[in-house]
Amino acid sequence: MNRSPSTPDHETDDSHPAFRYDAHLAERIETDWQERWANENTYRVSNLPPVEEYRDSVAEKRQKLFVMDMFPYPSGAGLHVGHPLGYIGTDVFARYKRMRGYDVLHTMGYDAFGLPAEEHARQTGEHPRVNTEKNIANMQRQLDRLGLGHDKERSIATTDVAYYRWTQWIFLQIFQSWYDSEAGMAKPISELEERLSAGQLVTKNGHPWSGMTEVERREELDRWRLAYLGEAPVNWCPGLGTVLANEEVTADGRSERGNHPVFRRPMKQWMMRITAYADRLLEDLGSLDWTDSIKTMQRNWIGRSEGAEIAFETASDSVIKVFTTRPDTLFGTTAMVLAPEHPLVDELISDVWPEDTPASWTGGATSPREAVEEYRRLVSELSDLERQENRSKTGVYLGSHCVVPVNDKEIPVFIADYVLMGYGTGAVMSVPGQDQRDWDFATTFNIEIVRTVEPPEDFSGEAYVEDGPAINSDFLNGLYIEEAKGSMIDWLEGSGNGERTITYKLRDWLFSRQRYWGEPFPIVFDETGLALAVPESELPIELPELMDWAPRSLDEESEPEPPLGRAEEWATADYDLGEGQRSYRRELNTMPQWAGSCWYYLRYLDPTNDEQFVDPAVEKYWMSSPDGGVGGVDLYVGGVEHAVLHLLYARFWHKVLFDLGHVSGPEPFQRLYNQGYIQAAAYQDDRGIYVEAEKVVEEDGSFFYEGLPVSRSFGKMGKSLRNSVTPDDMYSAYGADTLRLYEMFMGPLDQDRPWETKSVIGSHRLLQRVWRNLIDESTGMATVVNDQPTEELLRLTHRTIAAVDDAMEGLRFNSAIARITELNNELTRSAAPVPAEVANSLILMLSPLVPHIAEELWQRLGNDGSVVHQRFPEADEALLVDESIEIPVQINGKVRSRVMVATSADPQTIEEAVLADERVTELLAGKAIRKVIVIPGKMANIVVS
RNA sequence: GUCGGAGUGGCGGAAUUGGCAGACGCGCUAGACUAAGGAUCUAGUGCCCGUUAAGGGUGUGGGGGUUCAAGUCCCCCCUCCGACACCA
Structure with a gap:
């Protein structure tokens, strides 16, 4: 299906032209192009970049660009218009950069382990995996409709066995390492063993290595590991037979579910020695292109x-x-x-x-x-x-x-x-x-x-x-x-x-969770109670499929037990760990949700590799900075709520992997950008109950719901405030391109902004006018002509290109859109057929923002290929400067007149022109000029007494 | 309390390094088309004075300062948002 819509399927009449760009037409265009992109693998990015493929005739070294969003948790609630803000932003940027000749990697994945799926399972009996996959599919469908240019073959979910196999592998790397504080880096535990036995290092328990028994030696090594077992309190709820997360315990110490008593009990849990890296985590902040506020938060958290x-x-x-x-x-x-x-x-x-x-x-x-x-x-x-x-x-x-x-x-x-x-x-x-x-x-x-x-x-x-x-x-x-x-x-x-x-405020990272829906540890215990690594060849350790979700009551004296303890068969395993096939007890805790999000960016690079977590050559290509910087993801966009934990944990893992030689640089995220949040008005009646925001009307600055006055506040979109607007609402009213355009036009990406459905029409009008300027609304045929644009229009076009280029580079999409609008307004005003040269530039500038309509116009204007792989228009410097320019003339700092001067005029000439101006001489009559300040090309200021 | 960020028309927001404040959009007003308009198009729109106009005044949270020139730089204060919260 490579055909564009030729006949609209909805009713037509005289007042509504058949090819007016409205929601119906937008939907047809969008779904058609989405299908075509999928069929043609338009967004696939290969790992050994086919250098010739997109390269211009101009010989230019292609640069890689790795753009990434903080991947979402696939919630069952579905998306509202606030969610995709950052995704649209990165998509626009990635598309723009691709058109500037960059080799862009952009994809998306799912942080899919976590409590809600497990809770859902407990309530419905549906396996977390089933529920999770359903949610992922639904979310993927909603995101697809936005037309995001992700390479979907690189997508991963942290719950994929093929993914968490490598999460477990990384855990083993950490478990098998220790921090050599003299060298200031992690090293394999085998090296520690050699140095202890050679007496080059003093044991932590003070006894000489040579006099230790086998078990004592294992205990000694365990004291050095970067992943180690420590005692930490957990919320043990015998009534439910499980351990609870803090947020599942009520203020008066009972379980939220069932209201059973909860006891704080110490339990052996895995810890990550992140404190060993405190200084490096602190120092390396200096090399990162992050906002000061996030750096400050991390510094405070480390608290040296x-x-x-x-x-x-x-x-x-x-x-x-x-x-x-x-x-x-x-x-x-x-x-x-x-x-x-x-x-x-x-x-x-x-x-x-x-x-x-x-x-x-x-x-x-x-x-x-x-x-x-x-x-x-x-x-x-x-x-x-x-x-x-x-x-x-x-x-x-x-x-x-x-x-x-x-x-x-x-x-x-x-x-x-x-x-x-x-x-x-x-x-x-x-x-x-x-x-x-x-x-x-x-x-x-x-x-x-x-x-x-x-x-x-x-x-x-x-x-x-x-x-x-x-x-x-x-x-x-x-x-x-x-x-x-x-x-x-x-x-x-x-x-x-x-x-x-x-001293540091930073504590070691408590890495155990007493949950089912998480990565199992690749760890078993023998009769000494000491931990042993499961050999890499035995990975993955898969979660047991059959789970008994029914609560079972235990008494207060019983030992805390994570859910996996109920998988009795699974809880023991046979391995040959050097002493022949023997039976071992498995670790029953699972890893925290942070684990999967600590390294997903690396897996995007090489998602199907089953020999290695990432091919080193591939890693080096995408993660190292060509200009000698620290390297890492070139742009990482996400919310501030991850300012500390996720970003600190990921940096920590990355540094361990770096020390052990598995990655090429010390930092995962070179540039971090925090997107703002979309807020929405919420309305409460006089009882304080939230009413459906959509039905509230405004009259003279007051708000009414079903005739009764309500008060307005702003907050996060969601069910509780009854103020959600879904992308689907917007698709059916205007189409995905309009939604994309509006979200980018609302304000700078890093700022919170209030959603205003009534304003969306403005973005829709822009697309409608662009369409009408290039397409005959009744025939659907292009109206562009092959004439040479007027000098004036050509100059405007190039000034627009320069401004849009600059704005896109700086992620100021709102400004880019404003400039495009100005150009289009001029085309509308002149009411003449648009020269193809100008039309094509306009389409290409729009294409990162609104790819579907841009593809459609590109094709209708008779161009070949997808806009996705076209080059972004380049401004001709010569056309950016006019020969003469009107400059404001101030008298004592107030604008009193304007004069035309040659752009190249020197200050002396400008001063003469200014003083010769009729209005200026009039206003200066009888006054003494003390000083004349001339800023060539900008303005002139006459200081009089 | 400490740290971080932000205050610009009725609203969202523009204004690279101090150089025409309010680009662009929403809304609003008037008009066009129309059987109709919550569609579309055209024009206007910071506020005040000025009958229209010409023009003038004023204006970026408040106060002071630097400068020919300040939304932008400096000092003090106020408000809002976010993070941390007895970190020795």
């Missing part, structure tokens, strides 16, 4: 702070280690505050309250132990929200002291919930004079405050955190913060009381 770790001696044998960024304030330390769950607390509790213990320190308890227990109970009952809202400081005294190393001062030890176990060492040296939180704590408990930095005289605040000379600090007195820190650290290191340290 430099300072010192200081040891405080206690009454018991143990020392309390604290991390501080302000070692210079050590002389001002007047209390020690530990996190309630700090491991030393129990050891430091004294049996009775010391004499003269203030009542406010005891929490009203008769003994420190009782006080601690009561306080811990209180804290554990507080929800996160309450902790955030209630910022007043609480805590209790342990009844014991510790010693400030630098001045041997005895200070009381407290526990308080403002100290977090998860950061630093979970202990804080309280310096109220220089830290507001400590100040608040000190005033609550009446603890001594010693200032160690002199505040300015007019300082009226509480804690003083700015710079200033040290006071009350012995050998530091007079030094400003930076120097004081240095001196104190020198003293600490010299005296053995502490050392320079760097």
